[in-house]
Amino acid sequence: MPRKLTRSENMSRIRGKNTKPEVQLRKALWERGFRFRINIDLPGRPDLIFLKSRLAVFVDGCFWHGCPLHYSAPATRQEFWQKKLRDNVLRDIAVDDELISLNWKVLRIWQHDLKDIEPVISEVYELTETPEKTYFHIVSSPMMIAESAAGYGGIQSWLKCCGSIDVRVIGVSGHGSLRPNSRNKPEQIQVICRKCRNICNFKVDRQ
Helix, strand or coil: CCCCCCHHHHHHCCCCCCCHHHHHHHHHHHHCCCCCECCCCCCCCCCEEECCCCEEEEEECCCCCCCCCCCEECCCCHHHHHHHHHHHHHHHHHHHHHHHHCCCEEEEEEHHHHHCHHHHHHHHHHHHCCCCCCEEECCCCHHHHHHHHHCCCCHHHHCCCCCCCCEEEEEEECCEECCCCCCCCCCEEEEEECCCCCEEEEECCCC
């Protein structure tokens, strides 16, 4: 009988490139006439590159990049996964800063945002036509944000830094999922604001 793989072994088998969400976005953009490049040697190895408009696009998985709506903290090897999460998120921020310093625009798209792909397509179109150098993030619906923030003491508590809702989880105490309907949630989370870089700690409502 085959040995059951550990979570670490399962995670190590998840491909880093050409993931299903990446391929889904590429196909949708290509069908609508967008032309882009992949596998260009830029900081962070963006998933899609629009050379003419100097736009670098990343599709971020909810587990690997600290999604505040869907991150699920493993029950085993918690110290390992906490360090992995923090390293991933801080590396993302460093990559974005480096690209911006090189006069590239950066767009980060959550894996879950591709469930409704039309707003994503519209955002990509707008950014390919926008000359300004800056960082962008497609924000999930206000309802999703409000539901998630309710578990952290309410939206005002969550956004007490600069008012941005572009935050990423960098630390978790305990294990469980941050999904609003999850029966098993972690005890506390630490998030970093992508805009002002402020770090906040929240006790999660486990009711």
